[in-house]
Amino acid sequence: KNEVEQSPQNLTAQEGEFITINCSYSVGISALHWLQQHPGGGIVSLFMLSSGKKKHGRLIATINIQEKHSSLHITASHPRDSAVYICAVPSGGSNYKLTFGKGTLLTVNP
């Protein structure tokens, strides 16, 4: 089973700050997912990446396959970025079964 660790568990920032959330996993994978869960409960898939870096607006995700580590960065953070950010990796010998981290609760204050 792939163990997934996220850090930090909680993060409070001021509007405009640069945010970094980290995710480490124990077993080599083909791709890693970053998800965002809004306070109302809805989940949005942000990125699926298998190497290098992906960017979407103010969000950047990087992955280092050798180090088994991924980071999610938010530039110029805004209160609407406040959410739980969850990373997920394939587990159990299957690319279809995802194992999820416990999530990082991000609060961005105005």
Added chain:
Amino acid sequence: DSGVTQTPKHLITATGQRVTLRCSPRSGDLSVYWYQQSLDQGLQFLIQYYNGEERAKGNILERFSAQQFPDLHSELNLSSLELGDSALYFCASGKAVQGTQYFGPGTRLTVL
């Protein structure tokens, strides 16, 4: 709006009962995934279907079953409900067997 619909949004029932949760995937998506999110366990993968066939099974209890119909909608059946089954149940869909998943709004199940 992801294009994935789930019904009902909320469900309150009693222990021992049986419920059915329904999911309609995005148009053109062949994969449907079911997840359970509880306060103590976090998000857990339950099961995946691709074009009507079961592709992967996760931590799904024997009391739970699912199927994907020819029109690609899926149902998750939960029976002999226990207090611990209270959770948010999400369905997600995707075009391929693996890839980006689009999540529905979830069904909040409360077992009293």
